[in-house]
Amino acid sequence: MLGFQPYETFQLLIETGGVDRTNTLLIAACDAYTRRGKPTHPEMEQFEALATRLFPIAGPQARAKGAAILGRAEVLSPTLEQLVVENIGEDLISFLSGAVDLSEATMLDIIGRYDVAAASTIATRADLSNVVLAKLFQMNSRKVYRALAANLHIVPRGAYLSALARSAQMDHIVAESLAKRDDFDAALLAPAFFDLSDQDRIKVIHAFTHRETPVAPIRKTIEQLTVATQDLTKALMKLFSENRRPEVTRLLSQITGLDEVRCGQIAHDVTGASLFVILRAFGSTAYDGLKVLIHATSHDTERSRALADYATLFGNVTPESMAYLMSAWRGEVNLLELAKPEYRPFIERRRQQNSVSATNNPVVDQAIEALARIGVKRAS
Incomplete structure (x- = not known):
C-alpha cells in the first residue's frame, strides 16, 4: 500500500x-x-x-x-x-488555518470545546456553514468576534448583522474592522464613533447621506433651546478662534446633554467630524458651519479638501439625521432600526474617496478660502 x-x-x-x-x-x-x-x-x-x-x-x-x-x-x-x-x-492552529477543506463536524467539535484560539482561527475561514457560523456567534469571545468582523466571506445580515453591531459598541477593534467593509452599514457604528479613525468617522457621517431616520429623542432638547442657531455658531466661532476649548466643552455640555468628557472630546477633535454632527444637528448651514470648522480644525495641506467634504455633507445630511447620530452617542436609540426598509439610504453609498464631488470644484474652493479670510473678523 x-x-x-x-x-x-x-x-x-x-x-x-x-x-x-x-x-x-x-x-x-x-x-x-x-x-x-x-x-x-x-x-x-x-x-x-x-x-x-x-x-x-x-x-x-x-x-x-x-x-x-x-x-x-x-x-x-x-x-x-x-x-x-x-x-x-x-x-492545531496552523492546521485549522491552512487546511484546504475542513469538515463541519470537525469545526463544531472544536468550537464545542470552547477553545478560543482555535475557534477564532476557524472564524477566519471562507468555508463556514450556517450551522458553524451560528455556533461561533454564540461564543462570548472578543477574539472570535474580531475574526468574524474581519472575515469578508461572511455577509453581515439578519442576526449576524445585529451581533456584529452590538459587538462593535464594546470592542473598538471590531468597530474598526467593520468600518473598513463596504458591505457593512457604517451608520450602525455610531456608538463607536469616537473609537474610529478620522477617515472612518467621516464614513459614518456619509452613511446618513440622503437617509431618513427615526425621530431622535434629543430633537426635543434642540427644539426647546432659546439660543438661535446663528448665535450658537457665532459663539463657537469666537471661542475656537481664541482657542478657548474648555469653554467650548462647557457650552456643548449645556446644549447637548452629553457628558463633559464626551464634550471635551468634541471640543478637542481637530478633524471637525464630531463638531460637524453637533452643528448640523442644530441646523447650521454650510455657510455658518464652515466658519466654525475653519477655526476648530487643523488640516494643513488637507485643509481645503476636508472642508470641501464638510461643505458637501452640510447639503446631503439632514439636521434630523445628525440629531439621531447624537442620540446614538447618548445610547437613546436602537440603531438596528436603521436596517428597516424605510430607513435605508435612498441611493447606494459611494466609496468615501469618490464621494466628495466638491473637492475639485473651484467655486467651492474659492468660497472656503474667502470664509477663511473673513472668519476671524466675523468672530470678533
Missing part, C-alpha cells in the same frame, strides 16, 4: 514490534500518504484502518509529528481529520 509492503505486513510489524517501531511506522505511513497526493478510495480506507491502529499506541511526540505531517495531506477523510485534530497538539 502506498509504496510500502502489503497491509498484512504492517499488521504483523505492529503486533510484534515495540513502541519505537510503532513510532517509526506511524511517521513513515503518514509521510507516504501525504506524498501520495490524491489517493484512491481503497487506499484511503486501508490507510485509515492503519492510522487508527498506530496513533493510539505510538508515543506522544510521534503522534504529534505524524499528525502534523498528515495535516498537510491533500485529502483527509473525517476519521483522518479527527485523528489530526486529536493528536497534532501545538500545531
Whole structure:
C-alpha cells in the first residue's frame, strides 16, 4: 500500500514490534500518504484502518509529528481529520488555518470545546456553514468576534448583522474592522464613533447621506433651546478662534446633554467630524458651519479638501439625521432600526474617496478660502 509492503505486513510489524517501531511506522505511513497526493478510495480506507491502529499506541511526540505531517495531506477523510485534530497538539492552529477543506463536524467539535484560539482561527475561514457560523456567534469571545468582523466571506445580515453591531459598541477593534467593509452599514457604528479613525468617522457621517431616520429623542432638547442657531455658531466661532476649548466643552455640555468628557472630546477633535454632527444637528448651514470648522480644525495641506467634504455633507445630511447620530452617542436609540426598509439610504453609498464631488470644484474652493479670510473678523 502506498509504496510500502502489503497491509498484512504492517499488521504483523505492529503486533510484534515495540513502541519505537510503532513510532517509526506511524511517521513513515503518514509521510507516504501525504506524498501520495490524491489517493484512491481503497487506499484511503486501508490507510485509515492503519492510522487508527498506530496513533493510539505510538508515543506522544510521534503522534504529534505524524499528525502534523498528515495535516498537510491533500485529502483527509473525517476519521483522518479527527485523528489530526486529536493528536497534532501545538500545531492545531496552523492546521485549522491552512487546511484546504475542513469538515463541519470537525469545526463544531472544536468550537464545542470552547477553545478560543482555535475557534477564532476557524472564524477566519471562507468555508463556514450556517450551522458553524451560528455556533461561533454564540461564543462570548472578543477574539472570535474580531475574526468574524474581519472575515469578508461572511455577509453581515439578519442576526449576524445585529451581533456584529452590538459587538462593535464594546470592542473598538471590531468597530474598526467593520468600518473598513463596504458591505457593512457604517451608520450602525455610531456608538463607536469616537473609537474610529478620522477617515472612518467621516464614513459614518456619509452613511446618513440622503437617509431618513427615526425621530431622535434629543430633537426635543434642540427644539426647546432659546439660543438661535446663528448665535450658537457665532459663539463657537469666537471661542475656537481664541482657542478657548474648555469653554467650548462647557457650552456643548449645556446644549447637548452629553457628558463633559464626551464634550471635551468634541471640543478637542481637530478633524471637525464630531463638531460637524453637533452643528448640523442644530441646523447650521454650510455657510455658518464652515466658519466654525475653519477655526476648530487643523488640516494643513488637507485643509481645503476636508472642508470641501464638510461643505458637501452640510447639503446631503439632514439636521434630523445628525440629531439621531447624537442620540446614538447618548445610547437613546436602537440603531438596528436603521436596517428597516424605510430607513435605508435612498441611493447606494459611494466609496468615501469618490464621494466628495466638491473637492475639485473651484467655486467651492474659492468660497472656503474667502470664509477663511473673513472668519476671524466675523468672530470678533
